[in-house]
Amino acid sequence: MLMNLELSNRKQRRLAMEGKGLMLSLLFLLGVLATTSYCGNVTYDHRALVVDGKRRLLISGSIHYPRSTPDMWPDLIQKAKDGGLDVIETYVFWNLHEPTRGQYDFEGRKDLVKFVKTVAQAGLYVHLRIGPYACAEWNYGGFPLWLHFIPGIELRTDNEPFKAEMQRFMAKIVNIMQQEKLYASQGGPIILSQVENEYGNVASAYGSRGKSYVKWSAGMALSLDTGVPWVMCQQSDAPDPIINTCNGFYCDQFTPNSNNKPKIWTEDWSGWFLSFGGAVPFRPVEDLAFAVARFYQRGGTFQNYYMYHGGTNFGRTSGGPFITTSYDYDAPIDEYGLIRQPKWGHLRDLHKVIKLIEDTLLATDPTITSLGTNLEAAVYRTGSACAAFLANVGTQSDASVTFNGNSYNLPAWSVSILPDCKNVVFNTAKINSAATIPSLTRQSLKDNGDSLGSDWSWINEPVGISKDDAFSRVGLVEQINTTADKSDYLWYSLSIGIKGDEPFLDQTVLHVESLGHAFHVFINGKLVGSGIGNSANSNVKADIPVTLVRGKNTIDLLSLTVGLQNYGPFYDKVGAGITGPVKLNGKNGGSFDLSSQKWTYQIGLKGEELDLRSGISSRWISKSTLPKKQPLIWYKTTFDAPAGSNPVALDFLGLGKGEAWVNGQSIGRYWPAFIAFSNGCNEKCDYRGPYGSGKCRKNCGKPSQQLYHVPRSWLKPSGNTLVLFEEMGGDPTQISFATRQIQSLCAQVSETHPLPVDMWNSDSTAASNSGPVLSLKCPFPKQVISSITFASFGTPIGSCGGFSHGQCRNNMALSIVRKACVGSNSCSIEVSINKFGDPCQGVTKSLAVEASCT
Numbered sequence: 001m002l003m004n005l006e007l008s009n010r011k012q013r014r015l016a017m018e019g020k021g022l023m024l025s026l027l028f029l030l031g032v033l034a035t036t037s038y039c040g041n042v043t044y045d046h047r048a049l050v051v052d053g054k055r056r057l058l059i060s061g062s063i064h065y066p067r068s069t070p071d072m073w074p075d076l077i078q079k080a081k082d083g084g085l086d087v088i089e090t091y092v093f094w095n096l097h098e099p100t101r102g103q104y105d106f107e108g109r110k111d112l113v114k115f116v117k118t119v120a121q122a123g124l125y126v127h128l129r130i131g132p133y134a135c136a137e138w139n140y141g142g143f144p145l146w147l148h149f150i151p152g153i154e155l156r157t158d159n160e161p162f163k164a165e166m167q168r169f170m171a172k173i174v175n176i177m178q179q180e181k182l183y184a185s186q187g188g189p190i191i192l193s194q195v196e197n198e199y200g201n202v203a204s205a206y207g208s209r210g211k212s213y214v215k216w217s218a219g220m221a222l223s224l225d226t227g228v229p230w231v232m233c234q235q236s237d238a239p240d241p242i243i244n245t246c247n248g249f250y251c252d253q254f255t256p257n258s259n260n261k262p263k264i265w266t267e268d269w270s271g272w273f274l275s276f277g278g279a280v281p282f283r284p285v286e287d288l289a290f291a292v293a294r295f296y297q298r299g300g301t302f303q304n305y306y307m308y309h310g311g312t313n314f315g316r317t318s319g320g321p322f323i324t325t326s327y328d329y330d331a332p333i334d335e336y337g338l339i340r341q342p343k344w345g346h347l348r349d350l351h352k353v354i355k356l357i358e359d360t361l362l363a364t365d366p367t368i369t370s371l372g373t374n375l376e377a378a379v380y381r382t383g384s385a386c387a388a389f390l391a392n393v394g395t396q397s398d399a400s401v402t403f404n405g406n407s408y409n410l411p412a413w414s415v416s417i418l419p420d421c422k423n424v425v426f427n428t429a430k431i432n433s434a435a436t437i438p439s440l441t442r443q444s445l446k447d448n449g450d451s452l453g454s455d456w457s458w459i460n461e462p463v464g465i466s467k468d469d470a471f472s473r474v475g476l477v478e479q480i481n482t483t484a485d486k487s488d489y490l491w492y493s494l495s496i497g498i499k500g501d502e503p504f505l506d507q508t509v510l511h512v513e514s515l516g517h518a519f520h521v522f523i524n525g526k527l528v529g530s531g532i533g534n535s536a537n538s539n540v541k542a543d544i545p546v547t548l549v550r551g552k553n554t555i556d557l558l559s560l561t562v563g564l565q566n567y568g569p570f571y572d573k574v575g576a577g578i579t580g581p582v583k584l585n586g587k588n589g590g591s592f593d594l595s596s597q598k599w600t601y602q603i604g605l606k607g608e609e610l611d612l613r614s615g616i617s618s619r620w621i622s623k624s625t626l627p628k629k630q631p632l633i634w635y636k637t638t639f640d641a642p643a644g645s646n647p648v649a650l651d652f653l654g655l656g657k658g659e660a661w662v663n664g665q666s667i668g669r670y671w672p673a674f675i676a677f678s679n680g681c682n683e684k685c686d687y688r689g690p691y692g693s694g695k696c697r698k699n700c701g702k703p704s705q706q707l708y709h710v711p712r713s714w715l716k717p718s719g720n721t722l723v724l725f726e727e728m729g730g731d732p733t734q735i736s737f738a739t740r741q742i743q744s745l746c747a748q749v750s751e752t753h754p755l756p757v758d759m760w761n762s763d764s765t766a767a768s769n770s771g772p773v774l775s776l777k778c779p780f781p782k783q784v785i786s787s788i789t790f791a792s793f794g795t796p797i798g799s800c801g802g803f804s805h806g807q808c809r810n811n812m813a814l815s816i817v818r819k820a821c822v823g824s825n826s827c828s829i830e831v832s833i834n835k836f837g838d839p840c841q842g843v844t845k846s847l848a849v850e851a852s853c854t
């Protein structure tokens with residue numbers, strides 16, 4: 001086995017380094033020569049991944065390449081690097097790359113090689129999670145839907161047709177990476193790879209074939225000879241040498257299945273995903289930092305934020321069902337690529353401290369002792385070096401502890417880090433990091449306000465059957481097997497005759513049952529009601545009052561999916577669509593089951609067939625009054641991009657549900673009409689105590705998602721086309737822009753701060769021999785600091801957006817800071833009396849600054 005070879009090589013290398021004789025050295029050399037073609041320079045031992053012969057404590061973050069644009073990648077990766085990350089993790093999304101069997105696509109946002117190379121250019125490593133099952137709230141968990149139609153196939157189990165496809169795709173990806181020399185074993189950035197994903201969570205449902213599938217996956221992955229280690233997450237029975245890793249909100253209690261494997265946390269959920277109908281989840285950074293510190297306190301060695309930048313589910317890539325287009329995740333970098341403070345900065349400060357003691361931590365295992373109920377010390381001691389973590393895992397009370405003869409105050413649910421076993425330089429509950437005030441600038445889509453909608457044109461999407469490829473079947477069909485997910489939409493259409501003496505004449509009730517995810521009911525061409533599922537239960541049952549007329553009536557049911565399921569045992573077989581029963585329930589108790597009638601079906605919309613998404617068509621109508629609040633309408637307009645370089649969103653308040661395209665690129669499904677539940681939000685969520693995905697939510701009673709990201713690189717300065725397909729009814733003239741910006745940057749640094757603190761990056765640490773440094777950096781490379789709205793050296797009070805001078809102040813501070821910063825993208829100022837003079841001797845002073853960027 002490859003890893004065994006690598007491990008023994010590593011041992012040989014160590015022996016050789018210890019100078020155990022010429023013979024051994026020769027043997028070692030021979031070993032290297034014999035194995036250089038595949039033997040990499042990443043191995044592992046009990047304590048860590050060993051990169052180029054050195055144990056490494058690594059901090060990683062997930063950035064999924066298709067959830068942003070290639071244009072955004074360098075900036076996102078640089079911000080990750082500035083935030084103290086060593087590694088970028090991404091899944092590989094099979095259904096993006098092979099939408100049709102045998103036809104591959106690696107262009108644009110799908111350019112995996114370019115993404116990996118961009119990470120390499122920034123000097124970071126890559127963890128490539130090939131899977132090929134991803135989960136990731138991604139459509140169908142990342143599997144292409146055509147897999148499902150291969151005769152005899154069963155996904156994610158010991159099944160020959162599946163294994164053949166999985167192996168083919170994994171080999172394809174590994175080959176591409178190898179051709180480009182992207183594995184660390186070839187001098188590239190990829191130091192780790194994943195096969196499968198959390199299979200241990202579902203394995204029992206697959207019985208003994210699940211077990212043999214795990215063994216096969218492991219062997220198959222190893223046979224691909226990447227030269228770097230493989231992991232399986234949430235897989236306690238991962239066969240050697242594959243490293244089993246932990247996913248969760250906390251992983252400090254995790255131990256790998258062998259003492260020879262390092263403790264790795266592949267998914268530290270930095271927040272949570274959002275569903276249509278749900279309120280926006282967030283995870284307080286005090287708790288996230290606590291979880292990270294606890295992990296390294298208890299012997300952890302590699303931790304990955306899932307997500308570090310969540311981004312956007314463009315097109316129809318979101319899974320679920322019901323996952324929103326935004327995949328912001330409350331990550332340290334927000335959906336738009338802006339740093340989220342104080343989350344990003346507080347974690348950056350934590351990373352710095354941990355990195356400071358990397359060698360001490362990796363030299364040994366911690367000695368863990370109790371300091372009282374809920375109080376724990378972990379000490380790493382090697383030679384003369386000593387580093388300690390003191391934790392209070394109690395959720396209520398702060399505590400005072402004695403450690404090494406000194407006394408320390410430990411806030412509840414916090415960890416203090418003592419790089420020298422004496423001085424606390426960081427506590428997870430005390431945020432020193434810079435703050436920012438993000439803001440949205442509203443702007444109408446049209447400079448002229450467009451109140452009459454005169455710049456809009458439209459096309460009606462016909463109700464019911466309008467395409468030539470419609471077909472009829474007796475009975476109701478399952479949707480995904482029928483559409484193969486080529487479209488969200490499937491029409492179920494039926495024509496019935498009603499005689500004068502039937503109980504169904506005039507008012508009656510149409511009962512519709514669907515596996516999900518939603519449907520709209522049209523009777524004789526008019527929308528009369530809808531049934532909408534939710535992320536907890538996509539099944540829908542609805543009783544819709546309808547009016548039937550004597551003679552012929554048409555019943556048109558538009559069934560739709562909102563992202564295919566991505567998680568759970570046999571998730572790939574979960575169906576959708578109106579599988580019935582569908583029946584008429586008459587006034588006097590009579591019931592007429594329509595389920596086994598001969599229905600006519602149409603896959604997708606007429607407008608999809610005509611490719612109205614591009615906006616190019618001669619059919620657009622613009623002369624008469626713009627229809628509003630009517631279902632099934634395609635809308636089109638042109639607009640100029642908002643000036644500047646700030647990220648852009650469209651505010652879709654006023655629309656119902658549908659999909660939107662800018663210059664032919666889908667910005668995703670929109671659904672501002674889906675309002676989040678009204679109870680259970682707590683903006684001031686207490687970070688103390690175990691976090692769970694439902695613990696902290698905001699935006700109750702508001703649209704789950706109102707703003708939709710339009711990447712700057714998709715926009716031209718003027719003459720952009722926006723096309724909408726509005727399903728339920730909306731008023732497009734209400735659409736506006738919201739440009740995102742950081743209104744203010746603030747930082748406050750004390751002259752006694754134990755570590756040089758900077759605001760956006762770590763560049764200034766080197767230059768800070770003389771003392772702490774305050775640094776400011778505008779969020780985007782093209783921006784400059786345009787003004788300093790506040791600066792005070794002395795005892796300033798307040799916080800970002802509301803600083804004021806304290807009793808002690810130096811009158812020169814504002815001009816010194818202005819001179820150092822205005823007109824530059826970033827600046828650093830030494831926080832000391834050398835720089836500012838001493839306005840009040842004997843008092844500890846700090847520098848507080850608030851700045852704006854344009």
Ligand code: GAL
Pocket residue numbers: 134135136137197198247267273
């Ligand atoms: C994990 C899974 C990830 C993602 C996450 C929730 O179980 O491995 O892909 O789905 O949950 O965001």
